[in-house]
Amino acid sequence: MLEADLLVVGAGIFGLATAYHYLRENPGKSVLIVDRMGDVGQGATAKSAAAFRANLFTSQTNRLLAGSSVDFFLHVQEKEGHDLGIMKVGYLVLRSREQFERVSEVAKMLEKMGAVRIYRREELMEKLKMNYDFSGDEEAELLNIMNVDYGIFGFKCGYMDADKLAYYYRDRIREMGGDFQFNTKVERVIVEPEVKLGIPREPRAWQKVKFSGIETNKGILKAKNLVLAAGGWSHLLLDPLGIDCISKPKKRQIFTVRPRTEEQRALLYNPNFNEEGVLPFTILPTEHYIRADKRDGTLWFALSDEMRPYSTDDEPEESFYYDNIYPIVVKYFPQLEGARVDNMWAGLYMINSVDHNPVVFRRANMVVATGDSGSGIMKGDAIGRISAALVQGKKEAELFGGEKIPTDRLEVVGRSLEPENFVF
Ligand SMILES: Cc1cc2nc3c(=O)[nH]c(=O)nc-3n(C[C@H](O)[C@H](O)[C@H](O)COP(=O)(O)OP(=O)(O)OC[C@H]3O[C@@H](n4cnc5c(N)ncnc54)[C@H](O)[C@@H]3O)c2cc1C
Known part of the structure; x- marks a missing residue:
């Protein structure tokens, strides 16, 4: 069975931006994105109002995430010439x-x-x-x-077309050799011991584990690295693993x-x-x-x-x-x-009712990107960069425009972020 370098669960904005930035930084690596729907962005991404506000947040972290993402989207539309349906209406x-x-x-x-x-x-x-x-x-x-x-x-605010944004990432991912498997529902994440001892009931509590792939309605898919970007369904795959994403x-x-x-x-x-x-x-x-x-x-x-x-x-x-x-x-x-x-x-x-900032963290070889709290489109590019950096084990991610952010800023454990007051 083929083992992808990176397997992404969820073709919403978080999964797409992650796959895009991972491939951009690692040309030639094999990336597979799996979604239970028939095309990209059919979860919350397509349902959103796709509004953006670059600076209108009380949390400095949210300002950074949204500001750099909006700059990237404007760059794509105004400099690269891809229409994302951006309307700067304020x-x-x-x-x-x-x-x-x-x-x-x-x-x-x-x-x-x-x-x-x-x-x-x-x-x-x-x-x-x-x-x-x-x-x-x-x-x-x-x-x-x-x-x-x-x-x-x-x-620097307005709205865009969420479908066009999702198609932008999809087409760039395909150009770089990334692959999609649609109409595929992930049933569970497979956990294995890092070192198999061949004893019953592995992995035992004292063994180090890895997430070696996923079981889907169409069979098992293996991967070296996994990204879980399953939006509002993320907890359904994480709860059985005992992993908390502090979001519902x-x-x-x-x-x-x-x-x-x-x-x-x-x-x-x-x-x-x-x-x-x-x-x-x-x-x-x-x-x-x-x-x-x-x-x-x-x-x-x-x-x-x-x-x-x-x-x-x-x-x-x-x-x-x-x-x-x-x-x-x-x-x-x-x-x-x-x-x-x-x-x-x-x-x-x-x-994420704790502070309404997104949640991105790594456990073993799996990165989780979720907790959008209703403003994930406008922060989507930054989340993709952070989660792609985490897959590569980097301590910092470079956002569009050059500003760096520690990759553990949105981690669950030891989290201390300014609460967000502008939640609509
Ligand atoms: C009504 C509404 C209005 C919004 N307005 C705005 C707005 O104005 N501005 C803004 O920035 N944000 C807005 N948002 C929020 C925005 O839509 C989300 O933040 C963003 O889409 C989150 O992206 P995601 O990739 O995390 O999730 P999703 O887009 O939901 O992607 C998750 C993907 O995972 C797939 N998936 C889940 N479970 C499985 C499984 N078991 N197997 C296979 N595939 C699976 C789903 O099919 C889905 O495609 C709005 C949301 C809603 C609902």
Whole structure:
């Protein structure tokens, strides 16, 4: 049986970026990527809103991961000429006074760096038609709706096309000789003693182990090195090995609405914030977010609800829009009155509730890359570089632009990262 130099489980953004950077640094090595779906990026990657914000994080580590990845994506589109569907529409985080005060130090620091602009309510009122003040509105109080007092506008921000990004990595991997095996479900990771003694019940607790391959619905595949990048399903393969990835999956849903009135179209095609002439990627004080999709001519709505059970269920529920999204957004934007769902889908966030930074670590000859916490597209390239460096046993990974990061920064054991406050 052939033994690949590197076998990657999961053809989402984390697995793809890992395989790409490993091959780039090790031309000629054999790399096989296995996924149970029929093509790349069919897990959370394709389901995402694919928004990016280069600097708009309170965690310095997240700023580094997203900043360097976004620079790489811009380089690919603007310098290499591969269309990733990037739209630099900006990010508009709307906050009440109380919410703003909690992040004002970071926001002001980012403004000094030239990464964001802080708008006050009066300035916003000239640019965006919405309700700002809900004092005396009993219904708004019941719905826990907060006033809009500030807007933090991120410049190097926007959204891209997650499919195009996945195809970019897939095609480069193929050009470098990497291979894919789709429609292949991994049932388990195979554990063997590093040195086989031929005694019963190996490996015993005192033996050093290696992860020698995977058992799939299509047979066994062997590898010298393994990368587990199985997104919201990672724990299902890790739990039987007794390995904790401090992350669990939650369903996240997107609902799209096609504007039907002039006022709704005016909301989508807002000319006051960016050269694309559309509403920026907007986060409401209630954490509902809106993507104005210029190509499709639709408004996308989503909410990361806190009380949802951890589970791998990823079926969209239309009632979620009418129960939890519409009543709130229509309070902020009365022009959306009557806006009905045109399309919907759902995927999984793999949430690391400890600090909402990604999780990347190595055990024996296996590297695990997961814990995206809902912002893995925009950090995907950096995660790929770190995990490819870990496969090679390197202490540091070089991110796009040249900055170095220790490869144990996202390790589980002894982890001490700044918590992230901008989680949407
Ligand atoms: C609704 C929604 C909106 C989002 N919006 C954004 C956003 O705006 N910006 C952003 O940066 N991020 C966003 N995200 C998060 C982003 O999608 C993820 O961070 C990213 O896709 C994670 O990539 P991944 O490679 O870890 O996981 P995935 O893309 O899920 O890849 C994992 C792959 O592993 C495969 N797999 C799993 N188990 C097995 C198995 N046993 N055998 C074989 N194959 C297996 C799956 O089929 C899948 O293809 C969003 C996510 C959702 C769900």
